[in-house]
Amino acid sequence: MNPLSSTARTRLGRYPERSSADRSVLHEILDDGMICHLGLVVNGSPRVLPTGYGRLDDTLYIHGSTGASSLMEGPAQDICVTVTHLDGIVLARSLFHHSINYRSAVIYGTPRLLDGDDKLTGLRAITEQLAPGQWDVARRPTRKEMAGVTVLALSLDEASVKIRQGPPSDDDPDHDLDVWAGVLPVHQAFGAPDPDPLLRSGIPVPGHIARRVTS
Amino acid sequence: MNPLSSTARTRLGRYPERSSADRSVLHEILDDGMICHLGLVVNGSPRVLPTGYGRLDDTLYIHGSTGASSLMEGPAQDICVTVTHLDGIVLARSLFHHSINYRSAVIYGTPRLLDGDDKLTGLRAITEQLAPGQWDVARRPTRKEMAGVTVLALSLDEASVKIRQGPPSDDDPDHDLDVWAGVLPVHQAFGAPDPDPLLRSGIPVPGHIARRVTS
Numbered sequence: 001m002n003p004l005s006s007t008a009r010t011r012l013g014r015y016p017e018r019s020s021a022d023r024s025v026l027h028e029i030l031d032d033g034m035i036c037h038l039g040l041v042v043n044g045s046p047r048v049l050p051t052g053y054g055r056l057d058d059t060l061y062i063h064g065s066t067g068a069s070s071l072m073e074g075p076a077q078d079i080c081v082t083v084t085h086l087d088g089i090v091l092a093r094s095l096f097h098h099s100i101n102y103r104s105a106v107i108y109g110t111p112r113l114l115d116g117d118d119k120l121t122g123l124r125a126i127t128e129q130l131a132p133g134q135w136d137v138a139r140r141p142t143r144k145e146m147a148g149v150t151v152l153a154l155s156l157d158e159a160s161v162k163i164r165q166g167p168p169s170d171d172d173p174d175h176d177l178d179v180w181a182g183v184l185p186v187h188q189a190f191g192a193p194d195p196d197p198l199l200r201s202g203i204p205v206p207g208h209i210a211r212r213v214t215s
Numbered sequence: 216m217n218p219l220s221s222t223a224r225t226r227l228g229r230y231p232e233r234s235s236a237d238r239s240v241l242h243e244i245l246d247d248g249m250i251c252h253l254g255l256v257v258n259g260s261p262r263v264l265p266t267g268y269g270r271l272d273d274t275l276y277i278h279g280s281t282g283a284s285s286l287m288e289g290p291a292q293d294i295c296v297t298v299t300h301l302d303g304i305v306l307a308r309s310l311f312h313h314s315i316n317y318r319s320a321v322i323y324g325t326p327r328l329l330d331g332d333d334k335l336t337g338l339r340a341i342t343e344q345l346a347p348g349q350w351d352v353a354r355r356p357t358r359k360e361m362a363g364v365t366v367l368a369l370s371l372d373e374a375s376v377k378i379r380q381g382p383p384s385d386d387d388p389d390h391d392l393d394v395w396a397g398v399l400p401v402h403q404a405f406g407a408p409d410p411d412p413l414l415r416s417g418i419p420v421p422g423h424i425a426r427r428v429t430s
Contacts, residue, residue, distance in 0.1 A: 009260065014280065034401075035301055035315065037252040039261035045224065046254035046261050050299040050319050065229065084265040086250055086403075089346055091424065095338075095353045096360040098346055100250065104265050123310075131304055131313055131399075138310045138394055145311040167411040179353055180418045184346075184427060185406035186249075188301075195397040196382040203395045209306065212399060 009108050010160035018162045023058075026161050029105040030055045030083055034130050034188075038062060039080035040071065053081065054125030058157070060107060061114075061122035064150040071111070071152070081107045081154060086186050092168035093179040099164065101183060107159040111152035122151040133208030189214040224323050225375035233377045238273075241376050244320040245270045245298055249345050249403075253277060254295035255286060268296065269340030273372070275322060276329075276337035279365035286326070286367070296322045296369060301401050307383035308394040314379060316398060322374040326367035337366040348423030404429040 003021040004010070012019045020026075036053045039046060052063040060081060064071060071077065088101035114122050123146075124135050141149070168181050190212045193205045218236040219225070227234045235241075251268045254261060267278040275296060279286060286292065303316035329337050338361075339350050356364070383396050405427045408420045 009257070009262070034304070035299065035317075037254075037263050037297060037299070039252075039254045039263035039295075041256050041259070041261050042224075044256070045293040045323065046256050046263075046295040047224070048252050048254035048261075048263050048295045048297040048321065050297065050317065052315065078260040080254075080261040080263045082252060082263040082265065084250065084252070088409075089249070091346055091349060091353075091408075093353060094356070094360075095342055095350065096356045096364070098342055098349065098353070100267065100345065102250075102265065106263065108260065127310055127313055130315065131306055134306060134313065135310065138306075138308060138313070139389060139392060141309070141311045145309075149311070167409075167413070170411075170413075174354060175413055175415070177354060178415075178418065180410070180421055180424065181414055182408050182410040182420075184408050184424060187404055187406065189402055189404035189429075191400035191402065193306075193395075193397050193399050194303075194382075195395070196385075198382070198385075198390055199396055200390070200393075203393065205397075206395055209395065209399060214404070 020161050029103045033083040036081050036083045052126045054129035056125050060154045061125045062152040063126050064152040076110045088183040088185045090168050093170045093174040093177045093181045097168050097170050101165050103163045105161050109154050111154045114151045114153050119151045235376050244318045248298040251296050251298045267341045267345055269344035271340050275369045276340045277367040278341050279367040291325045303398040303400045305383050308385045308389040308392045308396045312383050312385050316380050318378045320376050324369050326369045329366045334366045
């Protein structure tokens with residue numbers, strides 16, 4: 001795999017040691033997420049909207065229905081897509097060194113609006129990212145339904161990752177303080193599946209959904 | 216409390232029934248979060264960065280150190296701050312109606328760069344949002360440390376909230392399908408606190424941290 005390229009936009013100004021040029025790290029961060037934050041410029045102002053996404057190789061597919069009206073007006077324009085995992089709260093002895101453990105990916109580029117088979121491929125990637133296993137069990141979209149969905153493709157050519165992990169980085173003299181220090185781990189958890197009140201009787205929760213439950 | 220105002224930027228184009236004009240709902244969504252996504256325009260392109268924040272009344276305080284260099288260059292400029300909670304994965308009988316249950320807040324405005332007492336107030340709000348109780352136990356920032364932090368204040372005047380909750384909205388004919396449908400709840404969970412390897416012996420995990428553990 002090619003390493004991540006360094007451009008003016010993807011070079012980290014702050015804490016450059018937290019970056020990684022390893023493309024497989026980018027893939028892992030993206031594959032671990034369920035929603036991204038899509039950044040657009042609308043009438044000169046930034047707009048940030050949460051939406052679904054999926055990845056295949058070095059293409060990111062984005063559910064664009066929320067933000068797409070402004071993307072489809074006028075000429076092709078740059079977007080920014082950010083995926084962030086909050087992994088822990090870093091509790092230091094000094095307030096200054098309080099921090100978060102996280103993994104984030106930031107991708108820049110000009111998206112392509114998909115149609116036909118490409119659009120179906122993208123929608124499948126987005127669905128499987130959020131709800132793995134569902135593509136094979138749920139009713140497939142009709143032609144009319146497909147027309148009501150916007151799917152964008154964004155190359156992973158211009159991307160950066162930033163990671164902070166590990167204990168707090170207190171200054172040496174603070175190690176003597178009588179203050180607890182460490183990390184409070186944070187993770188996303190799945191509760192017990194809540195059946196649709198309209199669910200027909202006798203349909204059990206399928207294994208691919210039940211297996212995700214963590215509590 | 217004043218209701219949320221409706222502007223061209225905050226009016227929802229899609230699913231307007233998912234919006235709320237209730238300012239207390241905006242406050243709840245913000246108070247439930249730990250990180251936001253900060254959107255900027257840099258050289259005409261959008262940039263979206265995760266960062267910490269806090270709220271007091273109708274002011275949002277943002278830890279601006281990551282994105283602030285571009286904010287401090289040139290004239291005052293608009294930003295967009297988005298906070299999103301993923302509450303559930305909506306598993307429908309049809310792929311078209313797969314969705315997410317979520318609560319999101321989107322705030323637009325031109326931030327003020329804080330200093331002096333205002334900056335300390337903002338930093339305290341940001342710290343207490345991420346690590347409630349720590350302001351009173353950890354070492355306070357020195358003058359030099361304060362100079363190394365950027366804190367922005369953003370009014371909550373121009374904001375919108377969007378919420379989807381509840382079961383899938385399958386089309387009537389699909390209710391007969393032999394496919395499980397419902398919601399897989401998602402929440403953020405806290406693991407067992409992981410002490411700093413450099414922690415002095417005999418310092419127990421304080422109650423305000425231990426009480427957050429969910430698993």
